[in-house]
Amino acid sequence: MKFAIQSRGDSTSNEICTKIKNYLTEFNLELNEETPDLVISVGGDGTLLEAFHTYVHRLKHTAFIGIHTGHLGFYADWQPKELEKLIIEIARTPFQVVEYPLLEIKIIPNDGEKEHRFLALNESSVKTPEGSVVFDVEIKGEHFETFRGDGLCISTPSGSTAYNKALGGAIIHPSLEAIQITEMASINNRVFRTVGSPLILPKHHTCILRPLNERSFLITVDHITKEYKDVKTIECRVAKEKVKFARFRPFPFWKRVHDSFIDDNQA
Numbered sequence: 001m002k003f004a005i006q007s008r009g010d011s012t013s014n015e016i017c018t019k020i021k022n023y024l025t026e027f028n029l030e031l032n033e034e035t036p037d038l039v040i041s042v043g044g045d046g047t048l049l050e051a052f053h054t055y056v057h058r059l060k061h062t063a064f065i066g067i068h069t070g071h072l073g074f075y076a077d078w079q080p081k082e083l084e085k086l087i088i089e090i091a092r093t094p095f096q097v098v099e100y101p102l103l104e105i106k107i108i109p110n111d112g113e114k115e116h117r118f119l120a121l122n123e124s125s126v127k128t129p130e131g132s133v134v135f136d137v138e139i140k141g142e143h144f145e146t147f148r149g150d151g152l153c154i155s156t157p158s159g160s161t162a163y164n165k166a167l168g169g170a171i172i173h174p175s176l177e178a179i180q181i182t183e184m185a186s187i188n189n190r191v192f193r194t195v196g197s198p199l200i201l202p203k204h205h206t207c208i209l210r211p212l213n214e215r216s217f218l219i220t221v222d223h224i225t226k227e228y229k230d231v232k233t234i235e236c237r238v239a240k241e242k243v244k245f246a247r248f249r250p251f252p253f254w255k256r257v258h259d260s261f262i263d264d265n266q267a
């Protein structure tokens with residue numbers, strides 16, 4: 001089995017990475033950063049998001065696991081004190097995996113240039129560098145509303161506990177193949193009207209955002225933010241690809257929600 005390691009880069013995370021490398025190579029596992037079967041992220045959820053984007057081109061073949069060196073993470077749910085147990089489990093390959101749905105986002109430029117396609121593990125958000133965004137929101141081929149406000153966040157089920165939650169979105173179990181659209185400060189008055197509630201879309205229901213005047217947007221894909229000019233449309237749907245997480249012990253999703261938000265004595 002081939003493995004790769006992604007560190008947050010601080011001294012604690014780097015030390016743990018060195019230990020993992022040494023132990024796993026002693027167990028005859030191969031360190032291979034090009035084509036790993038397992039990517040071990042050491043740091044926090046942000047480190048796992050980085051690892052995901054580094055290996056997003058090989059989701060079919062690569063599973064992820066996260067160790068947290070700060071507070072308990074959603075993806076980084078192994079503690080440094082469990083390291084030896086984890087290493088023995090990894091060395092015992094094959095391992096079980098769970099698969100979570102992803103968001104596909106396509107940014108289509110106005111000038112006929114090639115579209116930009118991304119997969120998000122947590123979410124994509126659409127804002128403007130200045131003022132408010134105004135776009136028609138189309139769902140499954142039908143006009144739904146004209147949105148005016150700070151922006152929209154489109155999240156995956158596993159990302160529903162991140163930015164989406166801060167925006168008042170629901171927490172969705174990752175066994176549901178869905179995406180969630182949450183509003184950021186929509187303007188609602190006699191002229192502008194939006195539904196006001198988060199929307200949960202099933203697989204195969206595409207949401208298209210069609211800008212009405214301003215065409216420059218700040219679009220985030222997980223931890224990455226970029227400005228796109230002259231945008232024609234932004235398409236969002238449940239991706240056909242999924243992410244795999246290696247599971248070496250049960251840690252049910254609702255327990256992770258509980259331990260992260262209600263009672264953190266695990267961290």
Ligand code: NAD
Pocket residue numbers: 044045046047049073074075122123158159160161162163164166222223
């Ligand atoms: P960061 O350093 O600002 O950390 C954001 C926090 O979000 C960390 O505490 C991290 O543990 C947590 N987090 C990340 N993914 C999570 C998940 N799926 N469930 C629960 N908590 C999660 O930024 P970063 O580490 O680069 O992470 C980028 C993420 O930050 C984005 O994907 C977005 O979800 C989140 N974010 C949150 C807010 C907010 O809550 N107001 C605002 C912007 C971005």
